[in-house]
Amino acid sequence: MTQRIHGGDVAKVQKSLGFKKGELIDFSANINPLGPSSLVMEELKNSLEEIINYPDPRCTELREAVADNYPVEDSSLIFGNGASELIFILMKVLNPSRVLIPAPTFIEYQYGAQSVNSQVTFLNLPHERSFSLPLEELLEELSRVDLVFLCNPNNPTGTLWKKEEIKNIIERAGAKGVWMVLDEAFMDFLEEEDKYSLLKEVKENPFQKLFVLRSMTKFFAIPGLRLGWGAGPGEIIKKMEMAKDPWNVNILAQAAGKKALEDKTYITKTRELIKKEKGFLYEELGKIEGLKPYWPGANYVFVELERNFPDSGLLRERLSRNGILIRDCASYPNLNSRFFRTAVRCRRENNLLIKALKEVLGQGRR
Numbered sequence: 001m002t003q004r005i006h007g008g009d010v011a012k013v014q015k016s017l018g019f020k021k022g023e024l025i026d027f028s029a030n031i032n033p034l035g036p037s038s039l040v041m042e043e044l045k046n047s048l049e050e051i052i053n054y055p056d057p058r059c060t061e062l063r064e065a066v067a068d069n070y071p072v073e074d075s076s077l078i079f080g081n082g083a084s085e086l087i088f089i090l091m092k093v094l095n096p097s098r099v100l101i102p103a104p105t106f107i108e109y110q111y112g113a114q115s116v117n118s119q120v121t122f123l124n125l126p127h128e129r130s131f132s133l134p135l136e137e138l139l140e141e142l143s144r145v146d147l148v149f150l151c152n153p154n155n156p157t158g159t160l161w162k163k164e165e166i167k168n169i170i171e172r173a174g175a176k177g178v179w180m181v182l183d184e185a186f187m188d189f190l191e192e193e194d195k196y197s198l199l200k201e202v203k204e205n206p207f208q209k210l211f212v213l214r215s216m217t218k219f220f221a222i223p224g225l226r227l228g229w230g231a232g233p234g235e236i237i238k239k240m241e242m243a244k245d246p247w248n249v250n251i252l253a254q255a256a257g258k259k260a261l262e263d264k265t266y267i268t269k270t271r272e273l274i275k276k277e278k279g280f281l282y283e284e285l286g287k288i289e290g291l292k293p294y295w296p297g298a299n300y301v302f303v304e305l306e307r308n309f310p311d312s313g314l315l316r317e318r319l320s321r322n323g324i325l326i327r328d329c330a331s332y333p334n335l336n337s338r339f340f341r342t343a344v345r346c347r348r349e350n351n352l353l354i355k356a357l358k359e360v361l362g363q364g365r366r
Contacts, residue, residue: 025349028325030155030186030300032221033345034273036256037266040220043259047252055251062249065258070214071200072231078240081248083185083215083228086240087112090211090230093239094179096146102133104156104332106183109149121145122333130294131157131302135165139172147179152196153186153297156329156341160297163196170198174207185215185228186298191271199231208233218299219270220260225253274299278344284354285342290361299344302329309361311337318360324353 059079067074080086091112099113103122113120123138125131131154142148150169153160170180187197199212211232217223227249232240260266278296285293285303292304305312316328329339342353 024320024323024325025345025352026325027342027345027349027353028327029223030218030298030341030343031223032219032270032299033277033343033349034221034266034270036221037260037263039263039266040222040256040259043255044252047255050251050255053251055247055249055254057246059249059254062254062257065261066229069261070231072202075234076202076231076237077229078232078237078244079227079229079249079254080244081228081250081253082217082223082226083183083213083230084108084112085226085244085248086213086228086230087181088115089240089244090181090232090236091116091118092243093236094147096179098145098147100138100141100145100148101333102138102148102150102154103334104131104329105149105151106155106185107332109151109181109183110333113147113149118147124334125154125157125159131159133159133161133165135169138169142173142176142178145178147181148173149181149183151183151185153190155186155298156300156327156332156335156339157302158294158296158298158300160190160196163198166198167201170201170205170210171207174205174209177207177209179209179211181211181213183213185213185218186300187214188219188267189271189274189299190297191275202231202233208235211236216257216260219267220256222253222256222260225250225256227253227257273346274344277347277350280347281342281344281350281353284350285357288354288357288361291357296344300341301344302339302341305338305340312340313337315340315360319356322356322360324356326353 063074063077087108095116096118099118099120101109101122102125110120173180184197187193202210202212213230216227281301282293282296285291290306290309294302312328312330316326319326327341329335329341330337
């Protein structure tokens with residue numbers, strides 16, 4: 001069985017290297033460095049006694065909160081045990097024969113498609129053009145596929161594509177009867193989210209072939225609770241509801257998600273921090289000889305190693321011995337061992353990463 005490789009496997013590294021809990025700094029998972037909102041933590045404590053009850057299968061209060069905070073209707077929403085679960089449910093319902101995935105990107109699109117025996121075609125995001133979207137090639141492929149996955153901002157490259165560009169793809173795909181699954185998992189980190197998000201298109205698109213994914217675990221720093229949602233046409237939402245576990249979102253995740261959306265101070269503070277620190281980290285990484293960072297569209301920086309330095313696997317190993325985890329990107333389709341990804345964290349931690357990289361890369365020259 002193929003091993004699934006993701007960031008955030010802190011427990012495994014702690015055990016293998018003998019670190020104690022809290023000693024590792026995890027740059028491998030793109031989670032809000034502020035941690036969960038204090039309002040969310042208080043809500044979780046207050047909700048503990050509720051675990052004696054089954055969770056609301058419709059996520060009613062959370063559904064209303066999402067509809068109040070985003071340009072979506074509550075009837076177009078479905079909630080999942082993380083956004084990843086919704087990928088697999090959607091694939092089960094749509095059962096596409098041929099799936100197109102611009103890559104490198106999130107690996108679960110491939111696994112979701114393969115879970116229903118779809119034929120997967122990867123469209124190469126060209127390295128020589130900073131992994132920009134090859135629009136004409138993508139449009140040409142639409143006549144040969146049933147469904148397209150697209151991640152904006154893209155993970156791991158951090159590429160942020162223009163709204164009109166994506167909207168054009170959605171319309172061209174819909175006209176050919178092709179589904180578009182648009183993953184906006186990191187969109188909340190953008191200060192000008194409305195300039196890029198296409199959530200409104202779920203209702204306004206005439207072809208009704210668009211499904212938009214959102215994650216609440218990353219921005220609100222609750223990955224252990226698992227919480228995501230999706231927006232799509234009503235008929236597909238109904239079919240997805242019938243295809244999933246009725247109690248797939250636990251009672252604590254629902255409470256945390258609702259309360260998180262109420263904490264506007266936390267939301268503003270997070271966006272201000274990420275804007276400041278991603279610029280700082282990008283500039284500092286660019287000053288290190290042998291590293292080529294790509295401008296980050298969200299809360300992580302994609303970095304290329306030059307030839308005179310160790311590969312990304314060795315770099316990850318050496319940094320982990322110093323208590324710092326990064327995401328080795330060698331396992332992504334259309335990438336190799338010259339790339340890694342690092343989350344944007346608070347200034348003190350970002351400085352520690354920069355210091356460790358300088359030390360490790362200095363020792364690693366050939």
